Amino acid sequence: MGSAKHERMGALKECSVRVMDDSYEVKDVLKSIINDIGNGKILSCVKSSGNWIITLRNKDDADLLIETGIVINDSTCNVYGVSRSFLTVSLFGVPSYIDDDELSEKLLEFGCKLKGKWHHNTYPEFPNIENGIRYIRLELPTECKSLPYAMTLNGVHMRLKHNGQTRVCNLCLENDHIMRNCPKYVCRECNSQGHWEAKCPQVRCFKCNNLGHKSFNCPQAGDDNNDHHGNGDPATGRHISPPKHANVQHKDQPKDEAMDQLPQTKGSAIETNETKRSKTRIQRQLNG
Numbered sequence: 221m222g223s224a225k226h227e228r229m230g231a232l233k234e235c236s237v238r239v240m241d242d243s244y245e246v247k248d249v250l251k252s253i254i255n256d257i258g259n260g261k262i263l264s265c266v267k268s269s270g271n272w273i274i275t276l277r278n279k280d281d282a283d284l285l286i287e288t289g290i291v292i293n294d295s296t297c298n299v300y301g302v303s304r305s306f307l308t309v310s311l312f313g314v315p316s317y318i319d320d321d322e323l324s325e326k327l328l329e330f331g332c333k334l335k336g337k338w339h340h341n342t343y344p345e346f347p348n349i350e351n352g353i354r355y356i357r358l359e360l361p362t363e364c365k366s367l368p369y370a371m372t373l374n375g376v377h378m379r380l381k382h383n384g385q386t387r388v389c390n391l392c393l394e395n396d397h398i399m400r401n402c403p404k405y406v407c408r409e410c411n412s413q414g415h416w417e418a419k420c421p422q423v424r425c426f427k428c429n430n431l432g433h434k435s436f437n438c439p440q441a442g443d444d445n446n447d448h449h450g451n452g453d454p455a456t457g458r459h460i461s462p463p464k465h466a467n468v469q470h471k472d473q474p475k476d477e478a479m480d481q482l483p484q485t486k487g488s489a490i491e492t493n494e495t496k497r498s499k500t501r502i503q504r505q506l507n508g
């Protein structure tokens with residue numbers, strides 16, 4: 221369906237996919253793809269800065285590989301589009317009084333292009349009651365690799381997950397700094413940009429009466445204050461200890477472990493490649 225049309229419209233870039241190279245040999249990559257989509261459909265397979273770039277004759281085959289991943293030497297590998305970055309983004313901890321439109325607005329502010337509607341997950345035992353997980357398909361803004369791990373909307377703090385996520389600034393989505401160092405960050409003490417509250421030149425320490433730091437960061441305070449360093453809420457100066465069993469994301473954590481930490485709710489937006497593959501296989505058998 222529509223494959224001839226796609227071929228006419230689409231540049232070959234649209235028909236190209238990317239597999240992260242895990243020291244695979246070209247024959248293993250090609251065998252795996254031919255096994256999935258058949259012979260005579262690959263135009264090129266090129267190694268380029270840590271990736272295999274595979275250009276196919278038609279976009280539907282590229283879409284299929286992106287959707288299902290491929291199996292190389294018995295391990296499943298993610299396949300990414302070269303020119304597109306469609307993702308399923310899941311939000312966790314969204315009470316039903318938060319409107320879909322409010323969520324959309326927030327993602328549009330980031331520059332995302334939304335595809336389709338929000339899906340609301342429910343508890344398997346209580347199919348009419350939402351469990352706070354919503355997901356949507358979207359395209360990330362160009363030059364943007366990831367959305368932040370969390371966002372706050374109307375005082376509700378929600379976690380945000382998608383495949384291939386990395387740590388980025390919550391404000392501008394750049395990956396070379398965190399929000400408190402963002403040039404766009406507006407200090408709540410003096411309303412100017414370029415520093416956060418704890419580094420505000422206008423703030424006065426009540427311990428030493430000097431400008432430029434808060435009392436919990438005071439260099440003249442005793443040792444009892446040292447454990448507060450860097451662990452305070454910039455807004456209140458209050459000490460925050462990480463909650464027990466917090467679902468903390470580490471930058472260098474392997475992707476699979478990160479996925480294991482997701483709540484295993486039936487009907488969750490995140491499917492493993494294995495389930496997607498078997499679904500697609502069944503579908504193909506039915507069609508054939």
Ligand SMILES: [Zn+2]
Pocket residue numbers: 389390391392393394397398399401402403404
């Ligand atoms: Zn920033």
Ligand SMILES: [Zn+2]
Pocket residue numbers: 407408409410411412415416417419420421422
């Ligand atoms: Zn300031």
Ligand SMILES: [Zn+2]
Pocket residue numbers: 425426427428429430433434435437438439440
């Ligand atoms: Zn001080």
